[in-house]
Amino acid sequence: MNRILHSQSQHNLQSRDGWDCAREHRRRVMAMLLDNASPSKRLCVLGAGNCNDIDLPELADAYREVVLVDLDGDAMLRGVEKQFSGASSPQRSAKIKTVVGDLTGISELLSQAVDAPQDVDSIVAAIEDRLQQPPDALLTERFDTVASVCLLSQLVHSVTETIGAHAQLLSIVQAVRRQHLHLLRNRLNPGGRGILITDFVSSLTAPQLPQVPSDQLSQYVRQLLNQQNFFTGLNPAVLAHQMQTDSQFAEGLQRLQSTAPWIWDFGPRQYAVCGFQFDTRRDAPPDAIPQPPQRNNDV
Numbered sequence: 670m671n672r673i674l675h676s677q678s679q680h681n682l683q684s685r686d687g688w689d690c691a692r693e694h695r696r697r698v699m700a701m702l703l704d705n706a707s708p709s710k711r712l713c714v715l716g717a718g719n720c721n722d723i724d725l726p727e728l729a730d731a732y733r734e735v736v737l738v739d740l741d742g743d744a745m746l747r748g749v750e751k752q753f754s755g756a757s758s759p760q761r762s763a764k765i766k767t768v769v770g771d772l773t774g775i776s777e778l779l780s781q782a783v784d785a786p787q788d789v790d791s792i793v794a795a796i797e798d799r800l801q802q803p804p805d806a807l808l809t810e811r812f813d814t815v816a817s818v819c820l821l822s823q824l825v826h827s828v829t830e831t832i833g834a835h836a837q838l839l840s841i842v843q844a845v846r847r848q849h850l851h852l853l854r855n856r857l858n859p860g861g862r863g864i865l866i867t868d869f870v871s872s873l874t875a876p877q878l879p880q881v882p883s884d885q886l887s888q889y890v891r892q893l894l895n896q897q898n899f900f901t902g903l904n905p906a907v908l909a910h911q912m913q914t915d916s917q918f919a920e921g922l923q924r925l926q927s928t929a930p931w932i933w934d935f936g937p938r939q940y941a942v943c944g945f946q947f948d949t950r951r952d953a954p955p956d957a958i959p960q961p962p963q964r965n966n967d968v
Contacts, residue, residue: 672783673776673827674740681719681744687936688751691721694933694942698722698866701928701944702816705862706731710813713738713856715772716820720748722933723818729761738808740776742769772852773824773845774804779831793837800844808856815856816864819933819942821849825902842902850911854918860951868933868940869903878932879939890930890941905930905943912945923948 702712702723710732714723717737725748728735739745745767753762771777775796782792824845832838853863870893872878881889894904905927912918912925919925928944 671777671780672831673779676827676830677741677823678743681741684721684935685719685744685747687719687721690934690936694931695722695724697928697931697942697944698818699724699727701864701866701946702728702814703731704946705814707733707813709733711736711810712814712816713808713810713812715739715815715817715852716823717745717748717767717818719744720752725749725752725765726761729764732764732814734764734766736766736768736810736812738768738770738772740769740771742767745769768808770804772804772820773848774799774802775845776827779827782831789832789835793832793835793841796832796841797837797844800841800848803848803855804852808852811856811858812861813858814862814864815853816866817849817853818864818866819868819940821846821865821867822869822900822903824849825900829901839901846902846908846911847915850915850918854947854949857949859921859949862946862948864944864946865908866942866944867903867905867908868900868942869905870899870941872939874898875941878941879934881932883931886930886932886941893941908945912947921950921952923950 706712708731711734712728712732713736715738717723717739718741720737725735737745737749749762749765749767778792778796778799782789785792825842828841828845829838832841850865853865857863870878870890875893875898877889893899894906909925909927925945925947930941930943933940933942
């Protein structure tokens with residue numbers, strides 16, 4: 670087990686009993702996932718983890734098939750077994766599939782950067798090269814809805830935790846972000862919907878966050894962003910700008926919408942979360958050939 674998988678597995682073990690406290694967060698996530706649902710459609714959820722922020726029986730009722738993807742296969746199995754224990758019918762649980770794998774293709778390289786710090790420059794160069802490509806053939810199918818649920822922050826965190834002091838950190842974070850957005854976009858059927866849900870600041874650096882009334886949360890979040898208080902690479906305004914200006918990502922899109930922020934109660938911490946959704950035209954072009962990421966300092 671590499672370091673990245675071990676870290677994620679420990680994180681999931683610690684949070685596996687968070688179903689109840691995630692109730693409001695799960696309600697917001699499910700509203701986005703069900704908005705485009707149909708018994709004839711297929712859904713893919715990236716970053717399923719313990720499945721505490723999705724209601725699997727409800728998704729099984731709404732979609733023809735639900736494919737869960739995560740680096741931690743044990744966490745997904747625990748989540749599926751927990752939600753389908755008891756009276757749930759076998760027909761519903763049979764609609765849920767799990768796929769285990771690395772959605773960036775760099776977890777082994779990040780582990781090497783920790784184990785061999787003397788080689789970090791060459792490893793970072795290999796990471797940059799790898800991120801210019803799509804992830805390995807983990808997902809070859811297309812779906813009617815593809816949702817990334819609070820995964821991007823974990824992908825970025827694995828980078829900042831392992832090579833946070835390196836001069837190329839920001840360019841790698843930008844490349845992770847770009848690769849992930851393109852994965853969302855390129856796994857969609859024409860006429861499909863992409864959903865990006867991400868946490869972007871926590872009560873660790875914004876201790877007043879849990880006490881902010883919902884009708885004041887947007888204003889409070891704007892203040893945090895103006896103070897540069899957000900996770901590296903996850904400023905929602907920058908994410909929206911990238912989705913609007915990245916020509917490969919935006920080609921074939923009908924619209925891009927964002928939600929108001931909400932609070933995710935994670936137990937020991939609270940997070941501010943926002944969502945984006947976009948639809949592709951039914952005549953959308955095929956996957957574009959990946960190009961090297963643009964270099965800039967806007968994160």
